[in-house]
Amino acid sequence: MSPARAEVLEGNAVTGWLYSHRDQILVLLILLAGWHGLSLLLGVYWVGTPWGVAVRLYNGLLSGELIRHSSYTLAEALAGFVIGCIPAAILPFLLRRLPIVTAILDPFMVGGYGSPKLALAPLFILWFGIGIESKIALVAFTVFFIVYFSTLSGIRALDTKLVLMAEVAGASEANVARYIIFPGAVPHIFTGLRIAMPYSIGGAVVAELISANRGLGYLIQLRSMNFDTTGVFVALTAVCLIVFICNLLVNFLERRLLKWRPPSDVTAQKE
Amino acid sequence: MSALLEVRGLAKRFATRAGREQSPWIIQGLSFSVNEGEFLTIIGPSGGGKTTLLNMIAQIDCATDGEIRFQSNVAPVNDMKSLKPGLDCQIGYVTQEDNLLPWRTCLDNVLFPLQVQGKLNDETKARAQSLIRAVGLAGWENHYPHELSGGMRKRTSLIRTLVYDPPVILMDEPFGALDAQTRLQLQDDLMRLWNLGKKTIVFITHDISEAIALGDRTIVLTRQPSAVAGEHAITIPRPRDIRGIMTHPEFIELYNRIRAQVQ
Numbered sequence: 001m002s003p004a005r006a007e008v009l010e011g012n013a014v015t016g017w018l019y020s021h022r023d024q025i026l027v028l029l030i031l032l033a034g035w036h037g038l039s040l041l042l043g044v045y046w047v048g049t050p051w052g053v054a055v056r057l058y059n060g061l062l063s064g065e066l067i068r069h070s071s072y073t074l075a076e077a078l079a080g081f082v083i084g085c086i087p088a089a090i091l092p093f094l095l096r097r098l099p100i101v102t103a104i105l106d107p108f109m110v111g112g113y114g115s116p117k118l119a120l121a122p123l124f125i126l127w128f129g130i131g132i133e134s135k136i137a138l139v140a141f142t143v144f145f146i147v148y149f150s151t152l153s154g155i156r157a158l159d160t161k162l163v164l165m166a167e168v169a170g171a172s173e174a175n176v177a178r179y180i181i182f183p184g185a186v187p188h189i190f191t192g193l194r195i196a197m198p199y200s201i202g203g204a205v206v207a208e209l210i211s212a213n214r215g216l217g218y219l220i221q222l223r224s225m226n227f228d229t230t231g232v233f234v235a236l237t238a239v240c241l242i243v244f245i246c247n248l249l250v251n252f253l254e255r256r257l258l259k260w261r262p263p264s265d266v267t268a269q270k271e
Numbered sequence: 272m273s274a275l276l277e278v279r280g281l282a283k284r285f286a287t288r289a290g291r292e293q294s295p296w297i298i299q300g301l302s303f304s305v306n307e308g309e310f311l312t313i314i315g316p317s318g319g320g321k322t323t324l325l326n327m328i329a330q331i332d333c334a335t336d337g338e339i340r341f342q343s344n345v346a347p348v349n350d351m352k353s354l355k356p357g358l359d360c361q362i363g364y365v366t367q368e369d370n371l372l373p374w375r376t377c378l379d380n381v382l383f384p385l386q387v388q389g390k391l392n393d394e395t396k397a398r399a400q401s402l403i404r405a406v407g408l409a410g411w412e413n414h415y416p417h418e419l420s421g422g423m424r425k426r427t428s429l430i431r432t433l434v435y436d437p438p439v440i441l442m443d444e445p446f447g448a449l450d451a452q453t454r455l456q457l458q459d460d461l462m463r464l465w466n467l468g469k470k471t472i473v474f475i476t477h478d479i480s481e482a483i484a485l486g487d488r489t490i491v492l493t494r495q496p497s498a499v500a501g502e503h504a505i506t507i508p509r510p511r512d513i514r515g516i517m518t519h520p521e522f523i524e525l526y527n528r529i530r531a532q533v534q
Contacts, residue, residue, distance in 0.1 A: 164331045165370040168357035169384035169435070179387065183374045260374040262417040 048230030056234045070238055072215040076132055076204040080139020085196060088147035089189050092155050096181070102152075113145035117203055121210045135207040135215070142203040143196035147189065154188025155181060187261065190254050197250055198243045205239055274304035275471050276328070276439060281337035282496075283323055297323050299496035301337070305439070308469045312482035315492030316534060321475045322367065324497070325441045328473070329364040330354040341439070360388055363437035365445045369428035371416040377427050378403065378412035384435045395434070402430040406460050422453040426460070433464060442474045446481070458485060458513045466510060479529050483507075484516045489525075491532040501532040 018025065032050050039047040048056075060066035095102045121138055128134035158181055166180050208217025216235045223231035281301040285294045297320035305311050315321045326332035328339055330346055333354055339346040341362065347353040357364065371380045381399050385391045403409060406426040416424055425445060432440055446454040458481065465472065476482050482489045486505050493500040507521050516522050 159370075161366065161368065161370050162372060164356065165364075165366065166383070166387065168329055168331060168362070168364045169387060169431070170357060170360040171387040175387040179383070180372070183372070186374075258374075260376075260415045260417075262415075 044230070045227070046229060048233045052230050053233045053237055056230055057237055060234060060238075066234070066238055069214060069216050069219050069235075070242060072132075073201065073204050073208065073217065073239075074242060076135040076207070076215065077139055077200040079132075080136040080204065081143055081196065081200040083136060084140035084143035084200075085147045085193060088144045088192070089151050091148060092152040093177070093182070093185075095152075096155055096177075109145060109148060112141070113149060117142050118206055121207045124207065125211050130211045130213070135204050135212070138207045139200045139203040143200050146196040146199060147192035150188050150192030150195070151185060154185035154191075157188065158184045187258055190250075190258065194247075194250050194254070197246050201239060201243055201246070275307040275309075275342065276305040276473070277338075277340045278303050278324075278328070279338040279340070281324070281327070281334055281339065283320065283327065283332075283335050296496035298498070300498045301492075303490055303499055303502070305471060305473055307471055310465060310472045310474065310485060310487045312474045312476060312486035312489040313492060314476060314479060314482045314489060314529065314533060315497060316494050317477055319492055319495055320497045321477075321492065322443050325364065325443050325473070325475060329356065329362050329441055330358055331356045331364075357437075360384070360435060361438050363432035363435070363440040365429055365432050365440065365442045367443045367445070367447060369416075369424040371424055371427055371431075373416050376413050376415055377408060377419060377423070380416070380427055381431050381434055384431060388435060390435065399430075399434050402434055402464075405464060406430055422449055422457065425449060425453075425457060429457075429461070433470075436468070437470075439471045439473070442472060444476055445474075447476070447478075454481075455513055461485070462509075462511065462513060479526055479533065480517065480522075482529070483522055483525050484511065484513050489529065491529055494534050500534075501529070503529060 035047070035050050039049045044052065057066070092102075095105070117138060120141065121134075124138045124141070125134045128137050162180050162184070163176055166176050171179065204215065205217035205220070208215035209221050212218040212221075216239055219235040220232050223229075223235065279302050281298055282296060283298040284296045287293045301324070303311075313321060313324075323332060327334050327346065328341075331354065333351045334346065334348050336348060338348070341358060344358060372383065375383065378399070381403065382391060382396070385395045385399070403412060406429065408423060408426055408430075411419060411423060416427070419427065429445060446457050449457065462485065474482075474485060483505055488505060489503050490499055491501040491503075492498070503525055505521075505525060507516065507519055
């Protein structure tokens with residue numbers, strides 16, 4: 001495309017956005033085409049058409065049904081995310097001066113990290129009931145270990161030369177923690193949050209699948225029992241959309257807080 | 272002139288790891304002194320323990336034996352826990368790498384020591400600004416380290432130490448990784464700044480020309496284990512022309528003498 005034409009296209013906000021995301025739109029179209037092809041091949045009974053899903057999604061949003069279920073799931077995910085992430089981001093800082101305690105805790109943390117969350121869901125429902133508490137607990141449990149390990153690696157990856165420099169320049173222990181170790185670990189904490197975010201929504205949906213009377217997971221369960229595959233696809237699409245929007249939020253926050261970093265990922269370079 | 276900093280019979284070997292042979296001596300029987308207001312340069316072969324020497328003087332590493340005395344303070348020997356890095360901000364240290372904090376802008380990096388020392392006020396801020404201008408960083412204050420060139424980063428790290436005005440400044444091959452042109456410019460800058468305040472400087476380099484051009488006196492170190500191989504007073508009058516000094520007759524004579532000692 002000629003530079004002049006590109007400039008014209010980038011001039012308007014909407015066409016500019018379309019132009020800069022043309023590769024992603026292309027991939028989306030290919031996926032939709034594949035999906036449609038599959039539903040033609042296997043029949044609507046097994047795989048709902050993209051158009052059918054879009055219509056049901058639109059109607060679901062209009063009637064408020066989808067919004068209601070999504071907001072339950074989102075509330076569970078958000079509460080669990082906050083409850084899990086905050087201690088996970090603080091604990092490694094407290095353990096920094098206690099390497100022995102960190103070492104003692106390590107196998108248990110690895111165990112918690114590796115435990116299959118799907119298998120834990122029934123147990124959490126036994127303990128916390130079928131209400132919102134069991135979902136929050138499962139989400140918190142899931143995200144805690146992800147954020148804990150990424151924060152820990154951030155503290156460990158810190159350049160000790162920076163700490164020595166600060167000490168020579170007169171920094172106290174508290175200064176080192178505040179001005180060197182914390183800002184140095186922030187990118188790693190963000191990496192953890194970024195990975196944990198979809199897990200929190202996924203965790204909430206999984207817990208709802210096991211036992212719930214509301215939420216997107218419940219919706220999926222209910223509709224699959226009614227052989228309503230298009231309905232399942234609608235709920236799945238809603239989950240994807242929520243993750244997508246939350247990811248945009250994390251990106252925005254990260255860009256604001258980490259503006260000191262050189263642009264490294266592809267999307268940042270494009271801007 | 273009185274000795275401000277004195278090193279006597281210094282020796283260093285790193286701790287031996289279990290199941291290995293004892294690690295060799297890095298430094299053994301090293302003695303020299305630095306006078307107040309003196310610019311001392313130290314030349315030595317690479318891997319000769321020069322950085323270790325400065326680390327010990329700056330008290331971020333510990334001597335195995337010997338004595339390091341700064342005024343009346345004697346650095347602890349074989350006792351990492353009692354080290355006082357920077358000796359209460361009396362010993363500044365410009366390390367080989369710039370060690371800038373990547374999340375702070377150029378200006379905030381320069382202000383960092385003042386901030387942690389609780390000396391951030393209008394007067395010290397003005398001093399930081401004038402240093403930034405003096406090394407040609409004006410207009411770059413609000414840029415992050417990754418947005419600065421190697422030379423600019425080096426300048427930032429240099430004035431970060433100058434800004435709090437420690438009585439002694441250690442410099443570990445600060446210009447080693449720069450291109451020849453930038454290095455000359457920075458040597459020029461350093462000379463200008465030094466002429467303003469006449470700080471006591473211990474400057475390590477592996478470049479004989481640099482050692483002669485900058486120093487009042489230069490010490491040549493032997494191969495590992497390091498000790499003093501020779502000492503040369505440099506009487507080339509100041510202010511010196513860094514770019515033209517190579518043709519000075521004393522320079523050539525010193526260069527050849529030092530060359531013969533550097534192994």
